[in-house]
Amino acid sequence: MALVEIHNLRVRFETDEATIYAVNGIDLMVEPGQSIGIVGESGSGKSVSVTSIPRLLPRTARVEGSVYFNGKDMMRATASELQAIRGHQIGMIFQNPHAYLNPTRTIGKQLMEPLLFHHLAGVKRARAMGMEMLDRVGIVNPKARFDNYPFEFSGGMLQRVLIAMALITGPKLVIADEPTTALDVTVQAQILRLLKEMQRELGMSMIFVTHDLAVASQVSDVIYVMYGGIVVERLPAKQLIRVHRHPYLSGLLASLPRVDEPVGRLPFIPGLPVNTRQPLSGCPFYARCQWHLDQCQSAPPLTLVERDHEAACWLADERRVANGQPS
Amino acid sequence: MAIAEILSDRTSLVKVEHMTHEFRSGRGKIVACDGLNLMVRKGESLGLVGESGSGKSTAIRLMQRFMRPSQGKIWWQGHDVTRWSERRLKPYRQKMGFVSQDPYGSLFPNRTILGNVIEPLIIHGIAEGPERMRRAEALMDRVGIAAIHQQVFPHELSGGQQQRVAIARAMALGPDLLMLDEAVSSLDVSIQAQIINLLQDLKADLDLTYVFVSHNLAVVRLLCESVAVMYLGRVVEFNRTEALFATPRHPYTKMLIQSIPRLTDEGVSALPEDPGRGLIGENSGTGCAYAARCPLAVERCLAEAPGLRQLPSGGEVACHQAK
Numbered sequence: 001m002a003l004v005e006i007h008n009l010r011v012r013f014e015t016d017e018a019t020i021y022a023v024n025g026i027d028l029m030v031e032p033g034q035s036i037g038i039v040g041e042s043g044s045g046k047s048v049s050v051t052s053i054p055r056l057l058p059r060t061a062r063v064e065g066s067v068y069f070n071g072k073d074m075m076r077a078t079a080s081e082l083q084a085i086r087g088h089q090i091g092m093i094f095q096n097p098h099a100y101l102n103p104t105r106t107i108g109k110q111l112m113e114p115l116l117f118h119h120l121a122g123v124k125r126a127r128a129m130g131m132e133m134l135d136r137v138g139i140v141n142p143k144a145r146f147d148n149y150p151f152e153f154s155g156g157m158l159q160r161v162l163i164a165m166a167l168i169t170g171p172k173l174v175i176a177d178e179p180t181t182a183l184d185v186t187v188q189a190q191i192l193r194l195l196k197e198m199q200r201e202l203g204m205s206m207i208f209v210t211h212d213l214a215v216a217s218q219v220s221d222v223i224y225v226m227y228g229g230i231v232v233e234r235l236p237a238k239q240l241i242r243v244h245r246h247p248y249l250s251g252l253l254a255s256l257p258r259v260d261e262p263v264g265r266l267p268f269i270p271g272l273p274v275n276t277r278q279p280l281s282g283c284p285f286y287a288r289c290q291w292h293l294d295q296c297q298s299a300p301p302l303t304l305v306e307r308d309h310e311a312a313c314w315l316a317d318e319r320r321v322a323n324g325q326p327s
Numbered sequence: 328m329a330i331a332e333i334l335s336d337r338t339s340l341v342k343v344e345h346m347t348h349e350f351r352s353g354r355g356k357i358v359a360c361d362g363l364n365l366m367v368r369k370g371e372s373l374g375l376v377g378e379s380g381s382g383k384s385t386a387i388r389l390m391q392r393f394m395r396p397s398q399g400k401i402w403w404q405g406h407d408v409t410r411w412s413e414r415r416l417k418p419y420r421q422k423m424g425f426v427s428q429d430p431y432g433s434l435f436p437n438r439t440i441l442g443n444v445i446e447p448l449i450i451h452g453i454a455e456g457p458e459r460m461r462r463a464e465a466l467m468d469r470v471g472i473a474a475i476h477q478q479v480f481p482h483e484l485s486g487g488q489q490q491r492v493a494i495a496r497a498m499a500l501g502p503d504l505l506m507l508d509e510a511v512s513s514l515d516v517s518i519q520a521q522i523i524n525l526l527q528d529l530k531a532d533l534d535l536t537y538v539f540v541s542h543n544l545a546v547v548r549l550l551c552e553s554v555a556v557m558y559l560g561r562v563v564e565f566n567r568t569e570a571l572f573a574t575p576r577h578p579y580t581k582m583l584i585q586s587i588p589r590l591t592d593e594g595v596s597a598l599p600e601d602p603g604r605g606l607i608g609e610n611s612g613t614g615c616a617y618a619a620r621c622p623l624a625v626e627r628c629l630a631e632a633p634g635l636r637q638l639p640s641g642g643e644v645a646c647h648q649a650k
Contacts (some may be wrong), residue, residue, distance in 0.1 A: 041515035042486075155379070184378035184542055189586040193598050211515060214588035217595040241594055253590065255520035257545040259572060260591055265527060266549070268520035272485055 001071060003173060003205050004030035004053060009065035011048050011057065022048040024229035024280040025065070027302070030173065035199060035206040037220030037237060039213055043273055045229035046209050050175050053207075054086045070172060088118045091166030091204075093195075095178040097158040101150040107134075107161050108146035114169045133164040137194060156187035160194065167198055174199065177209045192219055213240065213252060222308070225249050228274035228284025231302060234310045245311040248285045283313070291315055329637055333366045338405060340422075340504045340536060341390050342366045346399035348385055359385035361560035362399070364635075369503065372530065372537040374547035374568070376583070377557035383540045386557070387506050390538065391425060392416055421451055424497030428509035430489035434481040440467070440492050441477040447499040466495040470525060487518035491525065498529070505529075508540045523549055544587055548572060556580045559616040562635060566642030576638060576649040578621050615646070623648040 011023040023045040030036050040046040051057050053067055055074055067074040070089065074082070086092075094100050101110055111133065112126040121129060127146075134142035137160040150158060159179060166174055176195065180188040196219055199206045210216050216223050217237040225233040225246065233246040244250055251269040271288035274280075282297040283289070289296070295314050302312040336342060346363040349356045359382045367373050367390075375383040389396050392408055400409045403419050427433045434443050444463045448454055454462055467477055470491040481489055490510065497505055507526075511519045523546060529535055530550070541547050547554055547568070554571045556564040556579065564577040575581045582599070589596040614629040615621070621628065627647055635643045 041517065185544075185586040186378060186582055189588075189599050196598065212588065213516075214590045214595050217590075218588050218598055238594060241590060241592060252516055255517050256590060257520070257523065257543070257549055258591070259545050259548060259584070259587065259589060263549055265524050266520040268524060269517040272487075273515070273518075 002029045002068075003032045003034075003070055004028065004207070005066075005068040006049070006053070007066045009049060009052060009063070009067065011045070011052060011064075012062050013058075013060050014062060015060065018277045020276050021279050022061075022229055022276060023052075024284075026224075026226070026229075026231050028224065028231070030205045030207060032172070032205055033203050034222065035196075035208065035220045037216030037223045038207065038209045038226060039211065039216045039223055040226035041211055041273060043276055044226040045276075046226050047177055049226070050177060050207050050209055053173075053175065054090045054092065055082050056086070056092075084118070087114045088120070088169045089172050091169065091171040091174040093159075093162050093166045093174065093176040093179045095181050097155065097162045098150065100162060101158065103150055106147050106149055107153070111146075111161065111165050111168065114165065118169060120169060129168060130164075133168050134161070136198070137161070137164045138190070139164075156183050156191065159183060159187075159191055163191070163195065163198070167202065167204075170202055171204060173205045173207065175207045175209070178211070179208075180215065181210070181212075188215070195219065213256065225252075228280060229276065230280070230284060230299075230312065231310075232285065232312045234302070236308050239309070243306070243309060245305055245309075245316040246285075246313050247289050247291055247315070251288075329643065330364050330635060333364045336366055339366045339368045339402070340404060341538070342402040343386075343390060343396075344400040344402070346386070346389060346396045346401065348382075348389055348394070349397045358560050360389065360396070363560075363562060365390075365555060365562070367504065367536060367538055369536055370534070371553060372539060372551040374551035374554040375538065375540045375557060376542060376544055376547055376554060378542060378583075380559065381557040382560040383557050384508055387508050387538060387540050391423060391506055417451075421500040422503050424500070424502040424505045426490070426493050426497045426505065426507045426510045428512055430486060430493045430513070431481055433493050434489060434496075436481055439478050439480060440472065440484070443481065443492060444496045444499055447496060451500055453500065463495075463499070466499055467492075469498075469529075470495040471521075485518070487514055487521060490514060490522055494522075494525065494529075498533075498535075502535070504536050504538065506538045506540075509542070510539070511546060512541065512543065519546075526550055544572075544584060556583065561616065561645065562643075563617065563645045564643065565635065570640075570642055574640070576642065576644040577617075577646050578623050578649070579617050617646075 006026060006028040008025050009023055010025050013020040013022060026049055038046045052063055053069060057063065108130055111130040115121040115126040115129060131142045131146055134145060139145050139160055180191050183191060208216060208219050217240045220237045223235055223237045223240060224231050227248050233249050235243060254267040255269060257266060269288055274284050282299055286292050286296045293314060300312045300314045302310045305311050305316050333342060334344060343363055343365050346360055348360040349358050363386060375386060377383050388394055392401060400407055408416060441463055444466055445459055448459050448462060472488060472491055511522050514522060530537065537550055539547055539550050551568055554568050555562045558579050564580045575584055585599045614631060615633050618624040618628040633645045633647045635645045637643055
C-alpha cells in the first residue's frame, strides 16, 4: 500500500478580487521509503499540492479530490486526528527556518515540543533525545547549543535544527518544501546529504519540493514536473536528462546555465508563466509551446510513454522532444 | 591583475585599494570587507562570488560609494572619491547603474513603469518633456517591455518583467558600468535565462562593463571576464573566468565549484563528499579564515594569514598550500 495517495486533487483560492486556480487535478503516489521530487516554477502549484497532504492550507482554499495518508482519508479526518498526524507521522521542513521558529523560545524547548505534544516522551527523555538529534544533524556541541535562541544560529545551522525537529518523532513521511533555496551552495550540499542520510537511516518517505531540477534529481527517486497546476511529466530521476518528453521540461533543462557548456546565449522558453486566475482549459503550456497543435486546446491526459514514465503531451508518443529539438 | 598593478592604475572605471569595512554594534564588530584590492577596467566584467557573509554585497555597495569604507580608498575613473560629498559624486553616478536582487523592492510602487524609468533622467536634469519620454520608451523597447505595459504599475508585472524595468532604469543615464547584485537569483529558471541573454546582449551592443555579484557560478561564467572568489571578507582567489573554472586553485573555490548541482548529458552530478573538517575551533583569528573548514590546513595556516600571491600559471590565490 502506498504511503501517500492523491487522486485528482484540485485546489482553488477564492479571494475578493479573483479566484486563483492553484492545482488543477493531480495524482501523486509515494511508496514507503521512497523519495519524490516535485519540480516547478513559482505558481506551478507544487507547494499547495504538498501542503494539502497534512491539510495545512488556509481556510480560503477550496480543496477537491482525495488525499490518503497511510490508509487514512485525510479529507474526512477530524481536527484532532489531523493534529495527531501532523508533526508526528508527517514532518515538515520549510524554506525559511527563521519564520518557522519562535524567536522567544530556546532551540531546545522547540525541539522537544513534538515529543511532549504527542506524549512520546517525558521531559527528561525528550531533552536527551533532542540533544542526540542535534548531534545527528551536525550541530557542534549540542549541550551548549540546546539553550540557545534561534538568532544565535546561522541560516544553515537553523535549517539543521528544523530538520532535527521534523525528524525527532521518527515520522513516516517528511515533506521538505524548498529547504535549501535560501542557503549557499556549499551549505546546500551538506543539508541535502544530511537529509538523504537521515531518510535512508530512518526508512522514511520524502517529498522534496524545489524549483531546481538538478537538486531534485540528486535527492529523489521519482520526479514530478508541475506546470500550471498539473503534473506534466513523471519520470525516474536518473533518467531526467535522457528520456524527458514534455516540451516544457525540455525547455527548462535547456535554459539552465551550465558550467560545462560553451559560453553563449541560453535557449529560453518564450512567453510568460501561466495565469492562474483563469480556470485551466487545454494544455497549460499551449501558449508557450513551439510545437503546439490544434489538438492541444483540449487537455492532454498524463499517459504512460514507457515504464515508470508518464507525460501529459499529445506529442509525447509521436516524437521525442529532446534537448529542445524534435527528433 | 596583480595587486601592484591595481595600486598603480589610474585609468580603470572603478578601483578599490585596501578597502576595509567594519559594521559595529553592541555585540562587537563584523569585518565585512577586509583589505580588498579590486579593479574594473572597461570591457573586463568582474564577477564577485562567495557565500552569504563573504562581503560581496558590502563590496559592491562600497564600490558605488553608498557608504564610506572604514579604511582604504575608492577610485572612480582616476579620482579618489573616498571622501567625496554626495553632491560631488552625483555627475559621476551617471556612469554607473545599479540593479538589485529584488526587482519589486527596487521600483517605486506608486509610479508607473515609465515613471520609474524617467526618474533618473529627471534627477540628473537630462532631456525634457517629449524627448525624455522618447528616451524612456527607447529604453523599455531595448529591454523588451511592450508599449502597452509602460503605463502600468510595478505590481502588475511579473518578476522577470520587473527586473527588465529595473535594468532599463539602471541604463537610463547611459552608464559605462552596471553593478548587479544577485540580479537574476530570485527569478524562475526559464525567466532567468531570458534576463541573462538580455544582459549578454546589452553588454555586447552597448559596450557595457558589469560588476556582477552572485552565488551562482554558472551565471557569473556567462557574463564576466574575470572572477574574484570571496571568503569572509577577503578575496581568496582571482583569475580569468575560463582559468578559474578549468583549474580552481584555492580549496574553497574547488569546494564551491563541486557543490553546484550540475546537470550534464550523462545525468546529474552526485552530492559532493563531505569535505570533512579541518582544524575546527582552533582558529585564533590570526590565521587563514578558511583553515577551520580546509582539508589542506596545516599548522602554518592557523598562525599566519595567507596574502594573495601571483601564480606562475596566471591568477592569484590566497593560500599557503595551493600550487
